[in-house]
Amino acid sequence: MTTLLAFLFVLGVLIFVHELGHFLAARRVGVRVLTFSLGFGPKILKVKRGDTEYCISAVPLGGYVKMAGESPEDARSGAPDEFMSKTKWERFQILIMGPVMNIALAVVVLAVVLAQGAEVPAYEDKSP
Numbered sequence: 001m002t003t004l005l006a007f008l009f010v011l012g013v014l015i016f017v018h019e020l021g022h023f024l025a026a027r028r029v030g031v032r033v034l035t036f037s038l039g040f041g042p043k044i045l046k047v048k049r050g051d052t053e054y055c056i057s058a059v060p061l062g063g064y065v066k067m068a069g070e071s072p073e074d075a076r077s078g079a080p081d082e083f084m085s086k087t088k089w090e091r092f093q094i095l096i097m098g099p100v101m102n103i104a105l106a107v108v109v110l111a112v113v114l115a116q117g118a119e120v121p122a123y124e125d126k127s128p
Contacts, residue, residue: 008060012038014102015063021101022065022094029090032081035066067094 015038026033032051037043039057046055069082076084083091 018098021097025097032068
């Protein structure tokens with residue numbers, strides 16, 4: 001049971017950091033974010049602040065950031081705060097920031113682990 005909980009915790013952190021990258025990049029370039037969700041399926045817990053609904057959903061195997069005007073099939077109003085109204089460069093920045101945040105997390109975690117050091121086994125310091 002502990003292994004399962006540890007797996008879900010680590011996966012949750014990875015998903016949160018990834019989606020946070022998309023969220024922060026979208027907000028930085030001025031795209032309206034409708035939903036920031038950890039998980040899929042039915043929403044267990046949700047809070048609305050401003051235009052954004054923050055929620056935790058039932059299936060913890062992913063997450064998503066829903067932005068205004070994100071889908072090409074949606075009717076576009078041409079509002080400047082829609083995803084498809086932004087330049088290709090701005091849209092690229094939003095899309096790439098999820099993986100970039102995961103890489104940054106890996107670098108930070110590695111630096112913390114290496115800074116902790118490791119015990120040197122006794123057989124390396126003393127002769128047999």
